[in-house]
Amino acid sequence: MSRRAMLDDTARKLLRIMFQFNRHVHRMPNLAELKRLSGRRPAAIKAGMLQLVEQHYIQWDVKQPVETAVVIEAWERDVPFKDHAAAGPHKPQQAPLTGNIDYWTDY
Structure with missing residues (x-):
C-alpha cells in the first residue's frame, strides 16, 4: 500500500484557511485575502x-x-490527532461516592 506524501506547511495552511473562511464568510477567499x-x-x-x-x-x-476553488477534503489524510491518538478512547473519571454527609460534617 503506497502512502501519500504529507502536505507542506503552506498547502496545509491554505487548506485550513479556505475551509474556515468559507464556513464563516460563506465564500472562498481571493488571492489578496489568502496573502x-x-x-x-x-x-x-x-x-x-x-x-x-x-x-x-x-x-x-x-x-x-x-476564489473559484472548491474544498473537497478539509483535513490532511493519514495524520492522527496527537491528543486523541495517544490517549485512546475517552473514559470519564468516576468521582468517589461519599454521599452528601461529608458536606455537613467536615466543614
Missing part, C-alpha cells in the same frame, strides 16, 4: 494550491482565480 491570512507570497500560494489540486484536496482550474 494576508497566510503571510505567504502569491507564488507560494499558487504552488500550495497546485499541491492541493494534485493530491485531490481541492478542485481548482489554474486559469481561474483562486
